[in-house]
Amino acid sequence: MDEEPERAKRWEGGYERTWEVLKEDESGSLKSSVEAILYQSKRKRMITSHNQVRLGMVQGHRNTGNIGLLPILLKKLMRHLYVVIDCSRSMEDQDLKPNRLTSTLKLIEKFVDEYFDQNPISQIGFITTKNKRAEKLTDLAGNPTKHTTALKKAVDTVCGGEPSLYNSLNLAIQSLKHMPGHTSREILIVLSSLTTCDPANIYELIKTLKTLKIRVSVIGLSAEVRVCTVLTRETGGLYNVILDESHYRELLMMHVKPPPATTSSECSLIRMGFPQHTVSAVMDRDAKPSFSMSHLDSSSSCDPGLSLGGYFCPQCHAKYTELPVECKVCGLTLVSAPHLARSFHHLFPLQTFTETPVEELQGERFCQACQGELKEKSMFTCPSCKNVYCMECDLYIHDALHFCPCCTHGDAAR
Amino acid sequence: MASDTDVSLLVIVVDVNPIWWGQQAHREPEFTLAKCLDAVMVLGNSHLAMTRSNKLAVIASHCQDSYFLYPTKKSADNGGDESSSGDGKYELLSATNNQMAEEIREILSKTEVRGNSTDTLLAASLAKALCYIHRVSKELEVGQEMKSRILVIKAAEDCALQYMNFMNGIFAAQKQNILIDACVLASDSGLLQQACDITGGLYLKLPQKVALAQYLLWVFLADSEQRSQLVLPPTAHVDYRAACFCHRNLIEIGYVCSVCLSIFCTFSPICTTCETAFKIQLRQMVKPKKKKLKQQM
Numbered sequence: 001m002d003e004e005p006e007r008a009k010r011w012e013g014g015y016e017r018t019w020e021v022l023k024e025d026e027s028g029s030l031k032s033s034v035e036a037i038l039y040q041s042k043r044k045r046m047i048t049s050h051n052q053v054r055l056g057m058v059q060g061h062r063n064t065g066n067i068g069l070l071p072i073l074l075k076k077l078m079r080h081l082y083v084v085i086d087c088s089r090s091m092e093d094q095d096l097k098p099n100r101l102t103s104t105l106k107l108i109e110k111f112v113d114e115y116f117d118q119n120p121i122s123q124i125g126f127i128t129t130k131n132k133r134a135e136k137l138t139d140l141a142g143n144p145t146k147h148t149t150a151l152k153k154a155v156d157t158v159c160g161g162e163p164s165l166y167n168s169l170n171l172a173i174q175s176l177k178h179m180p181g182h183t184s185r186e187i188l189i190v191l192s193s194l195t196t197c198d199p200a201n202i203y204e205l206i207k208t209l210k211t212l213k214i215r216v217s218v219i220g221l222s223a224e225v226r227v228c229t230v231l232t233r234e235t236g237g238l239y240n241v242i243l244d245e246s247h248y249r250e251l252l253m254m255h256v257k258p259p260p261a262t263t264s265s266e267c268s269l270i271r272m273g274f275p276q277h278t279v280s281a282v283m284d285r286d287a288k289p290s291f292s293m294s295h296l297d298s299s300s301s302c303d304p305g306l307s308l309g310g311y312f313c314p315q316c317h318a319k320y321t322e323l324p325v326e327c328k329v330c331g332l333t334l335v336s337a338p339h340l341a342r343s344f345h346h347l348f349p350l351q352t353f354t355e356t357p358v359e360e361l362q363g364e365r366f367c368q369a370c371q372g373e374l375k376e377k378s379m380f381t382c383p384s385c386k387n388v389y390c391m392e393c394d395l396y397i398h399d400a401l402h403f404c405p406c407c408t409h410g411d412a413a414r
Numbered sequence: 415m416a417s418d419t420d421v422s423l424l425v426i427v428v429d430v431n432p433i434w435w436g437q438q439a440h441r442e443p444e445f446t447l448a449k450c451l452d453a454v455m456v457l458g459n460s461h462l463a464m465t466r467s468n469k470l471a472v473i474a475s476h477c478q479d480s481y482f483l484y485p486t487k488k489s490a491d492n493g494g495d496e497s498s499s500g501d502g503k504y505e506l507l508s509a510t511n512n513q514m515a516e517e518i519r520e521i522l523s524k525t526e527v528r529g530n531s532t533d534t535l536l537a538a539s540l541a542k543a544l545c546y547i548h549r550v551s552k553e554l555e556v557g558q559e560m561k562s563r564i565l566v567i568k569a570a571e572d573c574a575l576q577y578m579n580f581m582n583g584i585f586a587a588q589k590q591n592i593l594i595d596a597c598v599l600a601s602d603s604g605l606l607q608q609a610c611d612i613t614g615g616l617y618l619k620l621p622q623k624v625a626l627a628q629y630l631l632w633v634f635l636a637d638s639e640q641r642s643q644l645v646l647p648p649t650a651h652v653d654y655r656a657a658c659f660c661h662r663n664l665i666e667i668g669y670v671c672s673v674c675l676s677i678f679c680t681f682s683p684i685c686t687t688c689e690t691a692f693k694i695q696l697r698q699m700v701k702p703k704k705k706k707l708k709q710q711m
Contacts, residue, residue, distance in 0.1 A: 077675065267692060269692050273667045277652070337655070341582075344578050347674060371482050371485070400589060401541055401583065405538050405541035407538075
């Protein structure tokens with residue numbers, strides 16, 4: 001790699017005794033050392049995510065109940081992400097079981113679920129590339145079912161030829177350049193081949209990507225390729241090469257969180273509609289069955305088509321069965337308040353708890369959240385309310401809950 | 415059908431806001447906090463009596479903090495050496511009831527209401543319930559499955575300041591398939607209606623407070639698989655419209671700031687919460703054609 005030319009070659013260093021990391025406890029089980037390793041990696045991930053630059057101040061966000069200025073992470077919460085999947089001959093390689101393509105598609109299905117869970121108002125689209133061409137698998141859409149059905153069908157595609165980075169990036173740019181400035185434009189490429197066949201100079205395209213502020217990240221399945229390094233460095237994305245399947249999943253999940261935004265990015269007021277869900281019983285005489293706009297295009301036979309209740313767009317009264325959706329008639333984005341609430345924890349992340357050895361605690365040693373005993377060697381203290389938690393609760397609070405159970409709304413100074 | 419070793423954990427969160435209950439004692443002397451806790455004990459005992467592998471936890475939600483009424487740390491330390499009840503009741507049930515009664519007496523006599531925080535800390539109790547469920551699920555034996563649900567018995571009004579924490583708690587519960595049921599004693603709670611809708615639980619506003627035990631046993635005792643067999647109160651219509659930040663009115667079409675996600679009912683050039691200036695889309699100005707002016711000497 002360019003940055004470390006003086007690093008000694010791996011065979012020049014001493015032997016790495018990897019077996020000494022695992023230690024057995026009294027009963028001969030490796031469970032505790034495996035847990036310790038997992039815990040260390042989780043802590044590392046948590047700490048790196050908290051070192052992101054905090055920019056911007058929010059004046060007493062009414063929903064959090066904090067009066068005064070709080071720091072807010074500037075992030076682009078409405079994301080438009082294109083995922084480019086390489087379907088060239090190298091994807092038939094069987095180093096990932098059963099072959100690279102099947103394994104990739106399975107992991108990407110899980111990625112899509114997590115993505116819509118963490119970013120409910122975002123959209124995703126898929127592009128495949130093979131035989132020196134690129135074609136769109138699905139358009140940018142906010143509905144996960146369409147993508148998962150397309151991905152399931154794609155397992156049967158025949159892989160062949162070489163991928164084309166230029167063509168796939170070009171195809172993605174055609175749609176992304178029309179997206180408004182306050183949204184994030186991203187491309188994630190899963191590249192397994194070591195070659196690419198381009199019709200024109202890709203460095204010119206990289207310049208175009210930079211001016212359009214499109215962030216490109218690459219996950220390599222074989223080895224590091226220089227053009228990808230340049231591509232990701234210039235556009236501000238991430239480039240990683242996988243080691244094995246679990247590392248692959250970890251790298252994919254890294255892209256679920258919204259990327260940080262720069263201060264120079266545009267901020268605007270987005271006009272959105274909040275439709276009411278009307279449910280009319282069959283007994284109601286005024287209830288009129290109607291078609292949902294999203295089912296007009298689909299030809300699936302499992303949908304009944306006509307339904308009594310649904311969400312009506314406040315502007316044009318077109319009916320939809322699920323949110324979030326962009327109204328096809330009037331173009332208004334329709335969401336419900338919980339969808340916006342899901343993204344709050346990205347903006348106001350919980351601070352890391354300080355780790356201290358358990359011996360320093362006087363009095364009873366129990367965790368304030370789960371009432372269990374503090375069995376591990378270290379305990380975690382919340383900096384604002386000074387309550388003590390065990391390691392499991394600390395991980396759970398930071399991964400899933402995103403708020404400290406004992407910080408009351410009055411005392412918390414985040 | 416659930417096998418014998420499947421664990422069903424019920425966590426009951428009781429709102430013991432002393433101000434509301436104090437006023438309640440004046441309004442309706444026949445329904446006091448003691449009666450409410452009696453009904454909760456009946457539900458807890460019934461749940462424990464259904465199957466041997468059922469577990470129970472009770473949390474009292476106060477203005478200052480939330481406390482576990484059962485199981486308490488003292489019981490874990492002592493190993494349960496309380497005297498067995500003399501009337502032949504199943505020991506686990508009598509021990510549970512005694513512990514709960516002792517704890518609530520201690521809590522209410524020792525804590526004082528400080529400052530001007532008079533709202534129940536429901537979000538905090540929900541978080542503690544979730545952490546407890548998480549811990550119990552880690553302590554299960556291999557092969558055991560656990561289904562858990564949280565029942566919230568709410569007395570006082572909603573506190574809007576806890577909205578964000580509460581929503582985070584609801585999403586965490588939904589991720590783990592934990593149902594949140596709600597039994598509301600006095601005024602309707604929008605937060606709990608959303609919680610029940612999102613997680614798939616039941617929401618009930620009590621028509622008669624005195625019959626609390628009856629409603630609890632009828633509606634909330636059965637777990638999620640058995641609920642389809644019972645005739646239960648219909649689901650309430652949940653209002654998912656957002657409230658604008660300037661007037662707190664419910665709006666159908668609003669403007670959302672892309673930085674801090676605050677919702678406004680009218681367009682303004684600056685967001686009041688994060689103070690970012692917005693880019694206003696101006697219409698393309700049609701430049702007037704330049705007429706050649708006759709140069710007048």
